Every structure is written in structure tokens, then in C-alpha cells.
Amino acid sequence: MNVEQVVPGDLSVIQNDNTDKGLRRITITVTDPQSNQTTLIGFRSETGVMEHNPEEAGTFVTWVGTELDVGSRSIKFVGGANIANHTLEP
Amino acid sequence: MKKISLRQNPCKNNRHRRSGYLYVSVMGVATVVSIIGFSAMTLARMKLKSAQSGNESTEAVILSQSAIEYAMANIHENSSWRNDYAGSTEVPGTPLAVGNGTVTFKLVDDDGSLSDDTDDLATLYGIGRVGDTVHVQSVVIQPSGSEMEIVVGSWKRTAAP
Numbered sequence: 001m002n003v004e005q006v007v008p009g010d011l012s013v014i015q016n017d018n019t020d021k022g023l024r025r026i027t028i029t030v031t032d033p034q035s036n037q038t039t040l041i042g043f044r045s046e047t048g049v050m051e052h053n054p055e056e057a058g059t060f061v062t063w064v065g066t067e068l069d070v071g072s073r074s075i076k077f078v079g080g081a082n083i084a085n086h087t088l089e090p
Numbered sequence: 091m092k093k094i095s096l097r098q099n100p101c102k103n104n105r106h107r108r109s110g111y112l113y114v115s116v117m118g119v120a121t122v123v124s125i126i127g128f129s130a131m132t133l134a135r136m137k138l139k140s141a142q143s144g145n146e147s148t149e150a151v152i153l154s155q156s157a158i159e160y161a162m163a164n165i166h167e168n169s170s171w172r173n174d175y176a177g178s179t180e181v182p183g184t185p186l187a188v189g190n191g192t193v194t195f196k197l198v199d200d201d202g203s204l205s206d207d208t209d210d211l212a213t214l215y216g217i218g219r220v221g222d223t224v225h226v227q228s229v230v231i232q233p234s235g236s237e238m239e240i241v242v243g244s245w246k247r248t249a250a251p
Binding site: 008009011021022023038039040041042043044045046047048049052082 | 145148149151152153155156158159160162163164165166167168186188189193229237238239240242245
């Protein structure tokens with residue numbers, strides 16, 4: 001995983017000084033057992049959707065998923081999704 | 091007129107008949123093998139396409155959220171953003187290449203003019219594209235002092251604006 005400070009107006013500029021513009025480029029590379037590499041790149045901002053303090057304390061659900069046991073050999077099927085609009089745990 | 095009798099050469103006729111059966115059998119087996127092979131190839135191709143589609147969809151989701159983050163950082167840095175990003179068009183004009191896809195955002199004011207009132211709320215659409223897959227997320231942003239902030243609870247996945 002690689003986290004870099006970048007300039008909002010020009011994402012090719014990587015900042016190494018203290019003039020933080022509040023934007024990060026996060027690069028995650030995963031290598032599978034067959035040595036195939038998968039890379040995903042995302043951005044996070046200090047004013048972005050993940051930086052909100054909730055108005056009240058609570059336990060929030062950020063992900064829902066299913067796990068199914070199929071057949072007598074208990075073959076597992078797992079799936080899920082991130083919830084965009086975080087909701088209070090019921 | 092010459093009379094042709096089947097009894098004339100029974101060995102030869104049997105040999106022809108056996109050859110015919112063999113031919114039909116070989117053709118039948120070859121057809122079945124071909125069908126099995128073609129089905130396996132089609133199934134493999136469908137699985138590959140499904141996996142690729144899943145990967146594209148996952149990356150498009152990440153890029154659409156990244157588009158919102160990118161837009162918020164730009165709005166934070168650019169004091170004339172209401173003029174620069176007016177017109178309900180996707181920004182930047184040339185989509186920003188990120189990973190295997192692109193990122194753009196769009197700002198829409200309900201009254202149609204982003205620049206007419208600095209107190210107006212705006213809807214920010216983050217758009218991620220990977221291949222043929224398009225994913226859009228949106229938030230409502232509101233003034234907070236001299237800055238803009240995301241309205242809590244407004245974050246959602248949505249259709250393209």
C-alpha cells in the first residue's frame with residue numbers, strides 16, 4: 001500500500017513538503033498465489049465523505065453481507081457490499 | 091439390360107455397409123465432442139466476462155467515491171469554484187485517468203445557477219468509469235463558514251445526472 005500527498009489541481013504532483021492540500025492518493029496492490037497483481041487506486045480528502053463526525057454517538061453499519069452454507073460439505077458462498085450511507089445499527 | 095443382383099457380391103456390400111456405420115459413428119462422436127468442447131469454451135468465456143465485469147464494477151465504485159473526494163479537495167482549494175464548475179458539465183473536461191478507469195465530477199444547483207448565490211446548496215456527483223461500467227455517487231454540499239461541507243446523510247449511490 002502506498003499513500004501519497006497530491007495536489008488537487010494536478011494529481012501528478014506529489015507533495016513531499018509540509019504544504020498539505022488535504023488530498024491523498026492511495027494505491028493498493030495485491031498479489032495472488034499465482035503472482036498475478038491487482039492494483040486499485042483511490043483518493044481520500046480531509047473534507048470527504050469518510051471524514052464526518054456523526055452528530056451523535058452510535059454504532060454504525062458500514063457493510064452488509066451474506067454467508068451461505070451450501071450442501072452437506074458446507075461449501076461457503078460469501079458476498080457483500082459497502083453501504084454508502086452509513087446507518088445506525090438497529 | 092444388365093440385371094444387378096445383390097447376391098452378386100455379398101462380401102463387398104457388407105463391407106460398404108460397415109464403412110457407412112463406422113462413418114456415421116465417427117461423425118456422431120465428433121459432433122458430441124465438438125458440442126461439449128464448444129459448451130465448455132462458451133462457459134469459460136462467460137465466467138471470464140462475469141469476473142471482468144465484477145472487477146470493473148468494483149473499481150468504478152471506488153473511482154466514483156474518489157471523484158467526490160477529488161471534487162471536495164478542489165472546492166476547498168479553489169475559491170472561485172462556483173464560477174469554474176458552473177454549467178452542469180463534467181469536470182475535468184478530459185476525464186482524469188486513474189487506474190483502469192476515469193474520474194469526473196459534476197455540480198448541480200437546484201435553481202440552475204451555481205454562481206448566483208454563495209449560500210446555495212449544490213449536489214455533487216462523483217462519476218467513475220471503467221470500460222463500459224459507469225458508477226455514480228452523490229452528496230449534497232452546503233456552506234459552512236467560508237468552506238463547503240457535505241450534508242450528513244446525503245451520501246448515496248445514484249443514477250448518472
